[in-house]
Every structure is written in C-alpha cells, then in structure tokens.
Amino acid sequence: MLEIRNLTKVYDDGTVALKNVSFKVEDGEFLIIIGLSGSGKSTLLRCINRLIDPTEGDIIWDGVNLAKLEGEELRKARRKIGMIFQHFNLVKRSSVMTNVLSGRLGYTPTTQSLLHRFSKKDQKNAWEALTRLGIEDQAHKRADELSGGQQQRVGIARALMMDPELILADEPVASLDPVLAHSILNYLEKLNQEDGMTIVCSLHYLDLVQRYSTRVLGLRDGKLVYGGTREQIRSMTDEEFKEIYGEEAQRVTEGLEGSLEEIE
Amino acid sequence: MNSSNEIPLEEERLPSLVPPYIAALFSLLIPGVGQIFGRAYQRGFVLLGSFITSVGLFFWRVMEEGRRGEDLLEKFQKAFTLNSTLIVIAVLIGILYLWIIVDAYLIAKQTKTNPLGILFLVLAVFFIIGWQIGEINPVALVSDLDEAADPLSRVIWPWSRAVTYPEELVIAEVDIQVPCTDDPPPELPPETPGLPYISVDPTCGSLSDQDGTVGSELTIRGKNFDPGEKVTIRWEDPIGNEFRQRQEGAYVTPIPDEDGTFEQKIIMPYRLLPPSATADFYIWELKAEQVASVGAPEASVELKLAVEKIIETIFIGMMATFFGVIIALPVSFIAARNLMSASKLTLVLYYLVRGLMNIVRSIEPLIWAVIALIVVGLGPFAGILALTIHSVAALAKLYSEAIESIDPGPIEAIQATGANWAQIVMYGVVPQIIPPFVSFTIYRWDINIRMSTIIGMVGGGGIGFVLMQWIRLLDYRAAGIAIWFITITVAILDYVSAEIRERFV
Numbered sequence: 042m043l044e045i046r047n048l049t050k051v052y053d054d055g056t057v058a059l060k061n062v063s064f065k066v067e068d069g070e071f072l073i074i075i076g077l078s079g080s081g082k083s084t085l086l087r088c089i090n091r092l093i094d095p096t097e098g099d100i101i102w103d104g105v106n107l108a109k110l111e112g113e114e115l116r117k118a119r120r121k122i123g124m125i126f127q128h129f130n131l132v133k134r135s136s137v138m139t140n141v142l143s144g145r146l147g148y149t150p151t152t153q154s155l156l157h158r159f160s161k162k163d164q165k166n167a168w169e170a171l172t173r174l175g176i177e178d179q180a181h182k183r184a185d186e187l188s189g190g191q192q193q194r195v196g197i198a199r200a201l202m203m204d205p206e207l208i209l210a211d212e213p214v215a216s217l218d219p220v221l222a223h224s225i226l227n228y229l230e231k232l233n234q235e236d237g238m239t240i241v242c243s244l245h246y247l248d249l250v251q252r253y254s255t256r257v258l259g260l261r262d263g264k265l266v267y268g269g270t271r272e273q274i275r276s277m278t279d280e281e282f283k284e285i286y287g288e289e290a291q292r293v294t295e296g297l298e299g300s301l302e303e304i305e
Numbered sequence: 306m307n308s309s310n311e312i313p314l315e316e317e318r319l320p321s322l323v324p325p326y327i328a329a330l331f332s333l334l335i336p337g338v339g340q341i342f343g344r345a346y347q348r349g350f351v352l353l354g355s356f357i358t359s360v361g362l363f364f365w366r367v368m369e370e371g372r373r374g375e376d377l378l379e380k381f382q383k384a385f386t387l388n389s390t391l392i393v394i395a396v397l398i399g400i401l402y403l404w405i406i407v408d409a410y411l412i413a414k415q416t417k418t419n420p421l422g423i424l425f426l427v428l429a430v431f432f433i434i435g436w437q438i439g440e441i442n443p444v445a446l447v448s449d450l451d452e453a454a455d456p457l458s459r460v461i462w463p464w465s466r467a468v469t470y471p472e473e474l475v476i477a478e479v480d481i482q483v484p485c486t487d488d489p490p491p492e493l494p495p496e497t498p499g500l501p502y503i504s505v506d507p508t509c510g511s512l513s514d515q516d517g518t519v520g521s522e523l524t525i526r527g528k529n530f531d532p533g534e535k536v537t538i539r540w541e542d543p544i545g546n547e548f549r550q551r552q553e554g555a556y557v558t559p560i561p562d563e564d565g566t567f568e569q570k571i572i573m574p575y576r577l578l579p580p581s582a583t584a585d586f587y588i589w590e591l592k593a594e595q596v597a598s599v600g601a602p603e604a605s606v607e608l609k610l611a612v613e614k615i616i617e618t619i620f621i622g623m624m625a626t627f628f629g630v631i632i633a634l635p636v637s638f639i640a641a642r643n644l645m646s647a648s649k650l651t652l653v654l655y656y657l658v659r660g661l662m663n664i665v666r667s668i669e670p671l672i673w674a675v676i677a678l679i680v681v682g683l684g685p686f687a688g689i690l691a692l693t694i695h696s697v698a699a700l701a702k703l704y705s706e707a708i709e710s711i712d713p714g715p716i717e718a719i720q721a722t723g724a725n726w727a728q729i730v731m732y733g734v735v736p737q738i739i740p741p742f743v744s745f746t747i748y749r750w751d752i753n754i755r756m757s758t759i760i761g762m763v764g765g766g767g768i769g770f771v772l773m774q775w776i777r778l779l780d781y782r783a784a785g786i787a788i789w790f791i792t793i794t795v796a797i798l799d800y801v802s803a804e805i806r807e808r809f810v
Contacts, residue, residue, distance in 0.1 A: 132715040
C-alpha cells in the first residue's frame with residue numbers, strides 16, 4: 042500500500058508545485074491523476090520514487106517512509122518501483138536490448154554492469170519482456186530507430202525488468218496517437234489485472250481515464266481537488282470538472298464521453 | 306494614420322537639452338558633446354571616442370615621421386613633406402570636425418539625419434591611419450619580384466636537393482723534375498686500363514722566375530676521365546705543399562671531352578725556392594684531380610632529416626592529443642554546469658576550473674611552447690607539453706559543453722531503476738557523449754598535427770625546427786622540402802579526420 046501524507050514541494054525558485062497532498066493507493070489499484078499541465082502531476086510522481094526530493098511530507102510504501110531514505114536504501118527501494126515517461130527517456134544511441142537490460146541495474150553489481158555484463162537470467166527475462174510487448178525483432182536496433190509506440194514499449198519492458206510492484210507512468214501516451222495510446226494503456230491494464238501491479242498514472246484525456254482507471258485524483262495548482270472512483274467519474278458534474286480544469290475549460294461532450302478542450 | 310507603419314530612421318528622441326547653436330558650440334569645443342546634449346547619446350559618445358582616437362593616432366604618426374624636427378611646427382613640416390598621406394588624414398579629420406559640429410546643430414534641431422555619412426567618414430580616417438601603421442605597401446609585392454623569383458622557385462620545386470650522388474675524388478699524377486738536367490727526366494707512370502691517367506711532355510722543366518723568365522711549357526694529356534666534369538690541375542712541391550696551377554689569373558680547369566680525354570698546355574708556375582734548396586734538381590708532382598660521381602643517386606641528408614622530423618611532428622601531435630584527452634576527460638566533468646550545480650562547493654569548483662581553462666586557452670600553443678622549453682629544454686617534449694596544455698583547455702571546454710547538452714530524460718529513467726552513480730554515468734551519460742567526444746577528439750588531433758608543424762619554430766621539436774633553420778641558412782630548397790612535407794601531411798590528415806568524423810557521428 043502506498044500512502045502519501047501532507048506532501049509539499051517548493052522548488053528552489055519559489056514555485057510551489059505540491060501543497061499538502063495526501064492520499065492512499067491500495068495494492069492492485071489503477072490510479073489515474075488528472076490535471077492541467079503545470080498542476081503538479083509530474084512532480085507528484087517523481088516525488089514518489091524520489092527523483093525529486095519533497096520539501097515536506099511522508100511517502101509510506103510497504104511500511105517504509107521513502108521520503109526519509111538516502112543512498113543505498115533509497116536505491117533498493119526504487120528497484121520495486123518502475124517508471125514510464127512521456128518522452129520514453131530511452132538512451133537513444135544504445136540498442137533496444139541495452140535499454141531493456143538497464144532496468145536490471147539496481148540488481149546488478151556495479152563492476153559487472155560497468156562491463157555491460159548481465160546474468161543469463163536477466164537476458165532471458167529481457168527477451169521475454171520484449172516478446173510479451175511484441176518487439177523482440179527490434180532488439181538489436183538502436184533505440185532511436187524505433188517508432189514512438191515501439192519506443193514506449195521498450196520503456197515498459199525496461200520497467201518490467203525491475204520486477205516492480207508499483208509502476209509510475211508520467212503521461213505515458215501524451216506523445217502518441219489515439220490508437221497507440223490505447224495499445225499502451227492496454228499493456229498497463231494487463232500488468233495491473235494479470236500481474237497485480239499497482240499503477241499510478243497521469244493522463245490528459247478523460248475518455249482514457251474512464252476506460253482504464255479504477256480510481257481518479259484531480260490536481261489543480263498543486264492541490265488535490267478531486268477524488269473519485271471509475272463510476273463516479275462517469276457522473277462528474279460540471280462543477281467538479283471546472284474545479285479541476287478551471288473556469289475557462291469547456292467540456293466538449295457532456296458526461297460519459299467527456300473530453301477536454303481549452304478555449305481562449 | 307499611416308505613421309505607425311513608417312519605419313523610423315532612428316529612435317524617437319526627447320527634445321534637445323540645449324538650443325541648436327549651443328549644441329553646435331559644444332561640439333565645436335569638444336566634438337560629440339553637442340550630440341550628447343541633443344540627447345543622441347550613442348552617436349555623441351561614438352563620435353567623441355572616434356574623434357579623440359583618430360586625432361591621437363594622427364599626432365603619433367606625425368611625431369614618428371617628423372621626429373628629426375626641432376620644435377612642433379618643424380616636426381609637422383617634416384612629417385608632411387616626408388609623408389603626404391598625413392595631409393590627407395589631417396584634411397579628413399578637419400572635415401570630420403566640421404561635420405560633427407553641423408551634425409550637433411541638426412540633431413539639436415530635431416532634424417532627421419542619416420548617420421551613415423558621418424560613420425563612413427570616421428571609417429575612412431581609420432582606414433588611412435591603419436594603412437600607415439600597417440606599413441602597407443602593395444608595390445613591394447612586385448618591386449623585387451625578379452630577385453625573389455629565384456628563391457621562390459627553389460621553395461616551390463625543391464626536389465633537386467632531395468637526392469645526392471655519391472662522389473669520389475680521382476687523382477692521376479706524374480713526377481716532374483725541376484729543373485731539367487743532364488739526368489734523364491722521370492719516366493711516366495704505368496697506365497692502368499680504365500683508370501684516369503695523365504701523360505706530361507716533357508717531364509722536366511724550369512719554373513718561372515721573378516725576373517720575368519717564363520717557365521717551361523708542359524703539355525698534359527689526360528684520358529679515362531669523366532666527360533664534361535672539371536679537372537683540377539695541382540702541384541705538389543718537394544716538401545709536400547700543394548697549390549693549384551694558374552694561368553692568366555685563373556685556375557686551370559680542363560674539361561674532358563666525350564671520350565674522357567683532354568689536352569692542356571701549362572706554363573710552369575713561379576715559385577720561390579728557399580736558400581737551403583741547393584740540390585741540382587728536385588722532383589715535383591703534377592696532379593690532375595676530378596670529382597666523379599659514382600653509383601646511383603641517394604636520398605640527401607636534408608630529405609632524410611625532413612622525413613625523420615615529419616614523423617616526429619606527427620607523433621608530437623598524437624602524443625599531445627593522447628595526453629590532452631586523458632586529462633581533459635575528468636576535467637570536463639568538473640567543468641560541466643549541469644553536473645556541478647548540485648551544491649555551492651561544486652559550483653565554486655566549476656567556476657574555478659572554467660576560469661582557469663579560459664585563461665589557458667587564450668594563450669597560444671606557441672607561447673606555451675616557449676614556457677615549456679624553459680622547464681624541459683629544447684626538443685619534442687616541450688612541444689608535446691605545450692600542445693597538451695592547450696588541448697586540455699580546449700577539449701575540456703568542448704567536452705563539458707557536450708555534457709551540458711545531454712538529454713536529462715534517460716538519466717532520470719536510469720536513476721529510477723535504482724542504479725547507483727557509476728551505473729547512471731555508464732548507461733545514461735556515456736552513450737550520449739561518446740559521439741561528440743570522438744568528433745571533438747579527432748578535430749583536436751587534426752589541430753595538434755597542424756600546430757606541431759610550426760611549434761618547432763620556437764624550439765618545440767618537429768619539422769618546424771629544421772624548417773626555421775633552413776630558412777635562416779637561406780637553404781631555400783631544403784626549406785621547400787620541409788614545406789612540401791608539411792603541406793602533404795596536413796592535407797592527408799585533414800582528409801582522414803574528416804572521413805573518420807563522418808563515419809562516427
């Protein structure tokens with residue numbers, strides 16, 4: 042179980058990205074965080090695995106307060122938290138295989154990994170992960186030779202290599218077209234339902250939110266302004282919508298197929 | 306209505322602080338001040354600065370040209386007589402002065418004026434002064450061309466100096482009895498087939514004397530000499546002194562014909578015999594010497610030296626690049642802002658290293674070589690040191706900029722896997738920086754080879770050292786060989802490095 046308590050993040054330049062955010066994520070949930078660009082979604086996700094150090098607050102994961110960890114302990118804790126990024130964040134000049142195997146770095150002794158040596162088991166698992174995502178024939182290509190959808194699958198394969206219990210996905214489909222977006226989220230759903238991984242994902246599109254989430258949180262200006270289940274989001278009121286997206290936002294279609302479009 | 310669409314010639318100004326004629330008066334006293342009071346600050350300061358500078362430079366040139374003059378007036382007279390261009394400069398400065406006054410008046414009157422004319426005048430003044438200071442003299446390009454043509458042609462096509470023919474001194478000699486007596490004169494030596502041989506007729510005679518008595522005439526017949534090469538005729542007196550045979554004020558140098566034979570008549574020379582020479586006769590030796598080339602042509606000393614030195618040069622560049630890379634690699638990480646901005650301490654280190662590198666880089670390798678050879682003495686090591694120092698500074702800058710421009714995304718992703726610092730660098734940073742690093746390294750290698758060709762001029766080893774030496778010895782052919790070698794080497798490396806970079810990046 043993941044529990045966030047009173048999380049606050051103030052950047053060095055004084056920007057307040059998160060204000061006193063608290064919520065709980067039960068194991069096996071597919072939690073989606075919505076909100077405008079700059080609402081603090083990315084900061085929140087990065088605080089959970091401490092890519093960004095929170096200013097205040099606690100992050101309790103399996104009874105351990107991640108916010109207080111340092112050095113070796115923090116790295117050990119990170120190994121169980123996979124992460125997927127909007128821009129895939131692959132090492133473009135390395136091969137797909139190297140990118141996938143780098144997911145094992147937390148488990149591999151430094152000296153071995155500096156020589157690019159990974160265990161037979163890791164290599165086998167890497168093939169399996171690539172096969173599962175349908176890109177095994179791309180394994181020896183350079184990462185930047187792949188299309189966007191393929192690159193995101195490599196990103197997922199890298200996260201899978203960590204054998205994670207929690208996956209953080211920072212707008213994983215924002216750089217992809219709608220068809221690819223569904224296919225990527227399908228994979229995440231499979232991981233959630235078949236492998237029982239907890240998923241915390243930030244998204245822009247409400248139709249995707251309604252289709253995949255088990256629970257939804259809304260962030261606005263660093264504050265938690267909405268919380269609801271999959272059922273509740275279908276009956277989101279205009280007030281709630283405007284609470285998340287601001288007065289100027291307009292729902293294109295009412296209710297179920299609600300989508301977001303900003304107007305001037 | 307359309308006023309907003311018009312592009313103004315210059316910025317809108319507030320009204321002048323002083324009336325136009327006062328502004329003109331200000332600029333009359335100090336050029337440019339009128340413009341400043343007319344609120345054309347930039348123009349005012351530029352004009353003031355350039356007027357003061359040009360007048361200052363003008364006076365310096367006048368003092369320089371007229372330094373023999375007693376007082377100021379005389380100096381001006383001398384300067385203007387010796388160098389009429391100074392008059393042109395004086396006139397232009399005068400025009401500039403008047404123009405600035407008029408300009409100040411117009412500006413204070415809020416008239417739109419185009420600054421291009423006055424800027425052009427300022428530029429013209431500086432151009433002419435620059436021509437004077439630079440002692441630019443296009444006539445020198447052609448005036449001594451006939452004298453320069455010969456050494457130039459030797460530099461351009463130096464290859465006759467690249468080979469030497471092994472030479473051998475061949476000597477044929479005959480005993481001559483001085484003077485002739487009743488005794489039979491010496492017999493001619495036996496003849497060996499194929500070897501140079503001379504016969505003299507007769508083999509005795511008397512020397513020329515102080516009182517005008519002309520010596521005996523001898524006829525020398527030579528054979529088996531190299532055709533076309535000069536033969537030197539030499540005497541050796543009984544006590545072993547050698548001297549060359551002269552005739553009518555010139556050395557006697559018969560040239561053998563196509564068969565290798567020659568015939569030369571000589572008058573026996575004047576020589577004072579010491580009082581102790583009381584014997585009836587003495588035996589002198591008459592020699593015919595020829596420098597004959599034997600065997601195939603060989604590489605000359607200069608060619609061998611040039612080859613040795615160009616190899617040394619290439620290795621100076623290579624070793625300097627090698628050391629430069631090794632040192633620059635760790636330094637570049639300290640000089641990368643994105644890696645060093647974590648804490649105040651590292652940031653201070655970053656600024657220190659960056660500052661030091663900038664200073665080191667601004668000093669040319671040739672100057673570093675002079676400093677290095679104070680420490681380690683003449684030779685290639687000084688050159689390597691100098692190029693290494695400069696390479697470290699240049700590479701550290703280029704490398705650190707490559708590090709600064711890397712994509713933070715992959716690093717974040719690797720960090721999220723629980724990787725430690727070394728793993729993050731190896732998997733997130735290194736793959737991103739290798740291509741630019743390779744490119745910069747080859748680029749630097751190219752530069753270092755280029756630099757190593759001239760670093761020898763100050764004593765840093767390599768071909769520059771012998772090139773400078775040959776130029777000073779006026780051995781233009783040898784210098785030409787060195788220049789050819791440098792050109793060919795640099796051209797090849799230029800091509801090779803471009804090829805490698807294209808393949809790699």
